[in-house]
Amino acid sequence: MKKEFTAAEHEEIFGQMGPMIDPSLTIEGVGDAVAGVPERKTMPYQWFLVLGVATMLLGFLGLSITALLIKGTGLWGLKIPVAWGFAIVNFVWWIGIGHAGTLISAILFLFKQDWRTSINRFAEAMTLFAVACAGMFPLLHLGRPWVFYWLFPYPNTMAVWPQFRSPLVWDVFAVSTYLTISLLFWFTGLIPDLATMRDRSKSRIGKVLYGIFALGWRGSARHWHRYEVAYLLLAGLSTPLVVSVHSVVSLDFAVSVLPGWHTTIFPPYFVAGAIYSGFAMVITLVIPVRHIFGLKGLITPRHLDNMAKIMLATGLMVFYGYLTEAFFAWYSGNPYEMFMMQNRMGGPYAFQYWMLILCNGLVPQLLWFKRVRRHVIVLFCICIVVNIGMWLERYIIVVTSLHRDFLPSSWDMYAGTRWDWMLYLGTFGFFFFALMLFIRWVPMLPIFEVREIVHAGHEEHED
Amino acid sequence: MPQVFSPTANTLSKVSLVLVVFLVAGGLCALDLIHKSPYVRYTGVPRSQPVPFSHKHHTNMGIDCRYCHTSVEESHFANVPGTHVCMNCHNQLFTQADLLAPVRESWETGIPIKWVRVNDLPDHVQFNHAIHVNKGIGCTTCHGPVGEMPLMWRHEPLFMKWCLECHREPERFIRPREEVFNPHYEPPRDQLTLGRQLVEEYQVPVSDHRLTDCWICHR
Numbered sequence: 069m070k071k072e073f074t075a076a077e078h079e080e081i082f083g084q085m086g087p088m089i090d091p092s093l094t095i096e097g098v099g100d101a102v103a104g105v106p107e108r109k110t111m112p113y114q115w116f117l118v119l120g121v122a123t124m125l126l127g128f129l130g131l132s133i134t135a136l137l138i139k140g141t142g143l144w145g146l147k148i149p150v151a152w153g154f155a156i157v158n159f160v161w162w163i164g165i166g167h168a169g170t171l172i173s174a175i176l177f178l179f180k181q182d183w184r185t186s187i188n189r190f191a192e193a194m195t196l197f198a199v200a201c202a203g204m205f206p207l208l209h210l211g212r213p214w215v216f217y218w219l220f221p222y223p224n225t226m227a228v229w230p231q232f233r234s235p236l237v238w239d240v241f242a243v244s245t246y247l248t249i250s251l252l253f254w255f256t257g258l259i260p261d262l263a264t265m266r267d268r269s270k271s272r273i274g275k276v277l278y279g280i281f282a283l284g285w286r287g288s289a290r291h292w293h294r295y296e297v298a299y300l301l302l303a304g305l306s307t308p309l310v311v312s313v314h315s316v317v318s319l320d321f322a323v324s325v326l327p328g329w330h331t332t333i334f335p336p337y338f339v340a341g342a343i344y345s346g347f348a349m350v351i352t353l354v355i356p357v358r359h360i361f362g363l364k365g366l367i368t369p370r371h372l373d374n375m376a377k378i379m380l381a382t383g384l385m386v387f388y389g390y391l392t393e394a395f396f397a398w399y400s401g402n403p404y405e406m407f408m409m410q411n412r413m414g415g416p417y418a419f420q421y422w423m424l425i426l427c428n429g430l431v432p433q434l435l436w437f438k439r440v441r442r443h444v445i446v447l448f449c450i451c452i453v454v455n456i457g458m459w460l461e462r463y464i465i466v467v468t469s470l471h472r473d474f475l476p477s478s479w480d481m482y483a484g485t486r487w488d489w490m491l492y493l494g495t496f497g498f499f500f501f502a503l504m505l506f507i508r509w510v511p512m513l514p515i516f517e518v519r520e521i522v523h524a525g526h527e528e529h530e531d
Numbered sequence: 532m533p534q535v536f537s538p539t540a541n542t543l544s545k546v547s548l549v550l551v552v553f554l555v556a557g558g559l560c561a562l563d564l565i566h567k568s569p570y571v572r573y574t575g576v577p578r579s580q581p582v583p584f585s586h587k588h589h590t591n592m593g594i595d596c597r598y599c600h601t602s603v604e605e606s607h608f609a610n611v612p613g614t615h616v617c618m619n620c621h622n623q624l625f626t627q628a629d630l631l632a633p634v635r636e637s638w639e640t641g642i643p644i645k646w647v648r649v650n651d652l653p654d655h656v657q658f659n660h661a662i663h664v665n666k667g668i669g670c671t672t673c674h675g676p677v678g679e680m681p682l683m684w685r686h687e688p689l690f691m692k693w694c695l696e697c698h699r700e701p702e703r704f705i706r707p708r709e710e711v712f713n714p715h716y717e718p719p720r721d722q723l724t725l726g727r728q729l730v731e732e733y734q735v736p737v738s739d740h741r742l743t744d745c746w747i748c749h750r
């Protein structure tokens with residue numbers, strides 16, 4: 069039963085912002101719209117297209133990892149003085165993308181931002197897959213990934229302990245904690261919906277599989293009570309992770325004594341950049357998904373508008389970070405710092421630097437305009453630009469500081485080889501492959517949470 | 532609507548929760564035990580050789596280690612003797628013994644005997660026999676009771692922690708230089724007193740932690 073609203077009523081009820089979700093949606097309608105996607109007999113052609121391309125890229129991933137294991141990291145463009153290249157750039161880029169999911173699921177939850185409900189499940193899934201992609205890079209960079217467990221402190225036969233003063237060891241703990249908590253959080257939030265899927269499922273296999281993962285959820289008051297306590301606790305646990313993980317990642321750089329890296333602004337500046345890139349990625353993914361799967365009533369322009377505002381805010385913080393870096397290079401009076409900044413702005417990587425300023429600093433200023441924030445195609449393009457800009461940022465940080473060593477005799481240039489690019493594209497394959505499977509089998513919006521919004525909305529009208 | 536799961540599913544789910552913990556913990560323990568087992572490390576497993584050379588027999592006759600392992604005091608490599616060293620005695624003793632047929636054959640053809648290496652360190656580790664022997668580390672400290680071994684076996688698993696055990700506290704294992712080649716050496720009861728004294732006397736560099744730096748073995 070759909071209620072019809074006139075434009076005037078609309079304006080009166082929802083003000084300037086527009087509705088959070090389509091007001092004509094009913095509680096049953098939400099279930100049909102969201103659960104309907106995994107229940108489809110076949111998926112739309114765009115889904116097959118993405119899956120096909122992702123599978124091909126996944127082949128690239130397999131190929132480049134195999135080649136790497138056979139030949140070693142010499143396949144990559146790494147050499148002295150640039151001993152950190154694509155591997156760390158891509159690691160930081162992917163892990164930064166994950167941060168939007170955690171921010172949406174934890175911090176926005178604690179601040180009772182209801183609009184998060186339409187995007188949190190999807191963003192959390194994105195987080196998980198992005199962290200998995202990120203994790204591949206340092207593991208492969210080990211050269212001998214099969215002994216990765218040496219990174220953990222365990223009673224080993226070598227009588228050596230990890231070097232706890234090294235931020236690379238902190239990374240291990242930060243990232244593995246992040247992955248664990250994100251997975252738990254995502255799964256906990258899924259349980260009531262998996263039960264819905266189990267109950268709606270027509271096939272025996274669907275009932276059993278969804279049933280196993282629903283952990284016997286019956287929706288009793290006690291279940292809901294426990295669920296809410298658990299979810300709140302997990303949100304509390306995840307909240308520090310939003311800040312800590314990328315701070316630790318930034319310390320990989322900041323702890324070393326190298327011009328351009330050795331700055332105290334790195335942790336906050338990295339965290340802002342992470343959230344910035346994460347939201348850019350969420351918008352990039354959500355815009356086509358809501359279009360293809362008919363979820364425009366659930367993921368509305370208001371969601372896009374809100375996310376764009378967060379992007380604008382974090383983008384400004386990041387831009388402030390760039391300005392601060394430049395200012396302190398000058399203010400320090402340190403010739404090495406000053407040279408580093410001059411070299412960044414006018415050296416061999418100047419093009420990439422100014423592209424980064426354009427992509428991350430200038431283009432997103434368009435988001436000040438409401439019309440831009442609500443124009444789906446323009447917003448999509450800006451987000452792609454920001455994704456590129458954030459990758460360039462890490463590239464500039466890693467490469468420009470290293471390639472001009474303290475000794476001019478060691479100076480050299482860096483560029484990724486075809487294997488570097490192949491591996492990077494390969495992780496895209498993994499990411500989109502996993503995302504397509506997620507869309508195929510799991511309700512990508514939290515049905516019950518959106519229903520709560522619908523319910524609250526209807527009650528409001530009746531008052 | 533019929534139930535998807537029978538009541539046993541409740542039990543199964545609870546049991547599986549406990550089982551997962553045990554399986555993970557048990558699996559890790561099993562991996563650790565396998566890794567340290569004689570099956571993987573070859574500790575205490577006598578290795579067959581082309582000629583069943585008995586260290587027990589030859590040392591008990593009073594032959595010094597250095598009679599065959601000639602370079603142990605000067606080189607990183609202790610040396611595996613050539614056939615001519617065997618023939619020094621065996622051109623007089625047991626000249627017709629079947630056991631020694633491969634030795635005589637090697638002597639006639641000039642093709643060396645392919646001895647099986649028992650204590651083999653990975654290639655990324657450098658071990659120098661000379662420095663250990665000259666600083667009072669006896670053969671049996673690492674190679675075990677060679678005087679008791681009819682066929683050679685690996686006495687120690689060659690773990691890095693085993694190397695470090697001594698590099699961190701050499702006073703626990705050091706012995707007087709004149710006892711280094713004694714295959715039946717027993718450490719005295721007050722090993723630590725003697726050890727500290729010898730560490731000082733032989734100038735073993737314990738105080739500057741050089742012995743536990745990575746590069747001391749991984750060059």
